[in-house]
Amino acid sequence: MVREIVVEHVARIEGHGAIKVLVDGDKVKEVKFEVFEGPRFIERILVGRTYYEVPDIVARICSICPDPHQVAAVRALEKALGVAVDWQIEMLRELQLLADVISSHALHLYLLALPDYLGYPDALSMVDKYGREVKLGLQLKRAGNTLKELLTGRSIHGCTVKPGGYTKVPSPSELEKLADMLRQSMEGAVLAVKLFSSLKCPDFARDENMFMAVDPGSVYGFSGNHILVSTGERYPVEDYKKLTNEVTVPHSTAKHSYYNGKSFMVGALARIALNGKKLKGQAVDMLRELEPKLDLANPLTNNLAQAIEAVYAVERAIEVIDELLDKGLKQEVMIEIKPKKGIGVSAVEAPRGILYHCYELDDEGRVVKADIITPTAQNVANIEKYIKITAERLLLKGEEKLELPLELVVRAYDPCISCSAHLVKVVKLR
Amino acid sequence: MTGNKIKVGFYSLTGCAGDFLNILNMEDKLLEVFKLLDVVEFALASSKVVHEKVDVAFIEGSVTTQKDLEVLKKIRENCNVLVALGNCAVWGGVQAELTGLDAKDLMKSVYNTTENYYSFLGEHKAVSEVVKVDYELPGCPIEVEEFLELLIDVIRGVIPEFKDYPVCVECKIREIPCLIVERGEACLGPITVGGCKARCPYYNAPCIGCRGPVKEEANVAGELSMLLEKGWKKQEVINRLRLFAARYKDIAKLLER
Numbered sequence: 001m002v003r004e005i006v007v008e009h010v011a012r013i014e015g016h017g018a019i020k021v022l023v024d025g026d027k028v029k030e031v032k033f034e035v036f037e038g039p040r041f042i043e044r045i046l047v048g049r050t051y052y053e054v055p056d057i058v059a060r061i062c063s064i065c066p067d068p069h070q071v072a073a074v075r076a077l078e079k080a081l082g083v084a085v086d087w088q089i090e091m092l093r094e095l096q097l098l099a100d101v102i103s104s105h106a107l108h109l110y111l112l113a114l115p116d117y118l119g120y121p122d123a124l125s126m127v128d129k130y131g132r133e134v135k136l137g138l139q140l141k142r143a144g145n146t147l148k149e150l151l152t153g154r155s156i157h158g159c160t161v162k163p164g165g166y167t168k169v170p171s172p173s174e175l176e177k178l179a180d181m182l183r184q185s186m187e188g189a190v191l192a193v194k195l196f197s198s199l200k201c202p203d204f205a206r207d208e209n210m211f212m213a214v215d216p217g218s219v220y221g222f223s224g225n226h227i228l229v230s231t232g233e234r235y236p237v238e239d240y241k242k243l244t245n246e247v248t249v250p251h252s253t254a255k256h257s258y259y260n261g262k263s264f265m266v267g268a269l270a271r272i273a274l275n276g277k278k279l280k281g282q283a284v285d286m287l288r289e290l291e292p293k294l295d296l297a298n299p300l301t302n303n304l305a306q307a308i309e310a311v312y313a314v315e316r317a318i319e320v321i322d323e324l325l326d327k328g329l330k331q332e333v334m335i336e337i338k339p340k341k342g343i344g345v346s347a348v349e350a351p352r353g354i355l356y357h358c359y360e361l362d363d364e365g366r367v368v369k370a371d372i373i374t375p376t377a378q379n380v381a382n383i384e385k386y387i388k389i390t391a392e393r394l395l396l397k398g399e400e401k402l403e404l405p406l407e408l409v410v411r412a413y414d415p416c417i418s419c420s421a422h423l424v425k426v427v428k429l430r
Numbered sequence: 431m432t433g434n435k436i437k438v439g440f441y442s443l444t445g446c447a448g449d450f451l452n453i454l455n456m457e458d459k460l461l462e463v464f465k466l467l468d469v470v471e472f473a474l475a476s477s478k479v480v481h482e483k484v485d486v487a488f489i490e491g492s493v494t495t496q497k498d499l500e501v502l503k504k505i506r507e508n509c510n511v512l513v514a515l516g517n518c519a520v521w522g523g524v525q526a527e528l529t530g531l532d533a534k535d536l537m538k539s540v541y542n543t544t545e546n547y548y549s550f551l552g553e554h555k556a557v558s559e560v561v562k563v564d565y566e567l568p569g570c571p572i573e574v575e576e577f578l579e580l581l582i583d584v585i586r587g588v589i590p591e592f593k594d595y596p597v598c599v600e601c602k603i604r605e606i607p608c609l610i611v612e613r614g615e616a617c618l619g620p621i622t623v624g625g626c627k628a629r630c631p632y633y634n635a636p637c638i639g640c641r642g643p644v645k646e647e648a649n650v651a652g653e654l655s656m657l658l659e660k661g662w663k664k665q666e667v668i669n670r671l672r673l674f675a676a677r678y679k680d681i682a683k684l685l686e687r
Contacts, residue, residue, distance in 0.1 A: 038444030038494030063448030122476030167634040
């Protein structure tokens with residue numbers, strides 16, 4: 001009997017996605033994770049515009065991670081323009097990436113993923129029984145968002161981020177206040193680790209995986225000039241095309257990525273797998289203690305990896321603020337830019353994984369070509385791999401209800417494809 | 431209404447989900463606000479879906495695909511009040527900047543295919559171009575304070591008021607030095623509708639027009655000639671004017687590609 005298992009709209013993810021599995025008896029014939037977000041052609045909007053406008057426009061790709069888009073853009077543009085920025089700007093950019101990791105992981109862990117595990121439709125319905133959890137989750141999210149507001153002017157689509165620096169630099173007293181707020185939010189990050197290490201993580205999706213992450217250098221971080229692959233290879237970011245090998249597939253607006261013909265995973269689990277040794281502070285102890293639980297072959301452990309990263313991000317953000325305050329903040333003007341022709345590639349770690357931006361500029365600094373490869377685009381092929389494995393195993397066990405397990409797999413990747421109605425149905429074709 | 435709660439739905443069309451996320455970003459007030467509402471659908475935050483009529487439907491995103499179009503028409507039939515939230519719903523979003531370009535060329539240039547797999551309508555429309563809209567709240571993203579004011583008015587059954595003055599007025603109130611006069615920046619404050627408290631100029635960044643023009647009043651030609659006088663290139667100014675309001679009549683006229 002051939003039947004199609006359909007999760008028409010996967011809810012609690014950022015964007016419109018659906019799961020379709022074509023089943024014949026207990027064999028899986030075909031798997032599709034469909035991304036049918038309306039096409040917005042952002043790369044095309046950039047063409048003909050000056051480098052100055054780019055960070056404001058690419059932010060609009062995604063409301064959860066406008067910050068990595070902006071930082072990736074300014075880094076790539078500065079490479080194309082031959083501009084080097086100073087230590088303070090680098091530190092503020094690290095802080096901006098950390099702020100996005102904090103708010104995005106808090107959103108995903110507490111508001112989007114936790115309801116699955118506790119059996120609720122959403123976090124608000126959990127309040128009566130899990131009031132403390134929801135409140136601490138929201139407090140953590142607020143801390144990340146307040147930091148974003150301070151650095152960029154707002155929590156979504158900030159306005160201060162330009163090639164050459166920030167249009168406004170926070171004052172020492174504002175940063176001090178933020179450090180206090182981060183210290184208070186730490187409880188929420190630590191609780192996330194406790195929660196996700198105590199929840200039973202299903203193992204129906206186990207299989208050896210390949211990972212990629214940005215090489216951050218000596219300190220665990222979210223940007224760098226090289227990419228690490230779990231095969232032991234290391235490539236300059238300029239080789240991004242070879243690493244992502246994008247193909248457009250009929251069922252999705254997200255392009256699919258393969259490396260050497262195989263799918264791979266990017267995101268928190270990949271970063272911990274490749275850079276976990278570089279963690280510091282409480283996160284190191286947590287990782288050591290939880291390593292047996294952090295099964296790299298099981299993508300569902302990505303949630304636990306995110307929680308450990310949230311702890312790190314809060315501590316690291318406080319540390320960066322302290323360093324900035326120690327050195328004395330310059331309320332300096334931005335670095336002057338002389339438009340010139342060039343090509344620049346950058347990679348940063350967005351909460352969901354590696355984000356590549358590449359720009360080609362003409363001699364007046366106008367965009368001739370823009371290429372942006374998002375983490376979810378890189379993960380889609382890997383998501384499909386694990387949907388297939390999960391469906392096959394559960395069918396062999398005689399399981400009939402596959403919808404929730406399949407949604408768990410998808411949601412573990414925290415896909416960001418910009419959400420909609422939710423309808424689960426099993427269509428029997430014959 | 432059930433009891434004294436109004437029944438609301440939050441529906442996303444094509445966009446970045448930033449307007450709804452900004453609602454979730456009011457962490458301190460979130461639990462309190464949602465106690466006032468009977469939310470039947472909010473897919474970004476909940477897997478709960480109840481297909482039923484609502485008192486108020488909030489829409490974010492542009493009408494970009496055949497699906498957007500069909501979903502929107504159904505929502506209009508099933509709601510009393512329809513509110514468009516954010517630049518995508520009010521003006522078509524940054525993606526509407528591409529208005530006038532050939533859909534096949536776009537597919538080719540970004541997705542390397544000429545086939546219309548995504549049932550793209552060929553252009554990105556504002557919600558009001560497709561169905562009757564009761565209220566529009568601009569912004570990219572919306573200002574949460576304005577959303578709360580609107581929500582309270584709707585709950586009380588009061589007709590909400592909307593800003594009809596430009597961002598410049600808010601710069602004056604906050605005593606922010608004019609970015610055009612003092613620094614010669616290509617600031618769109620003079621034609622852009624206020625309500626953001628001149629957020630970007632406050633952060634030393636020129637207004638990029640994310641709230642769209644002051645309807646019926648924006649002096650687009652005046653803005654253009656003023657910036658040309660300041661030495662800006664025509665094409666660059668047109669690019670900036672088009673970014674968030676390419677479907678506004680006076681800006682659509684300026685099309686030069």
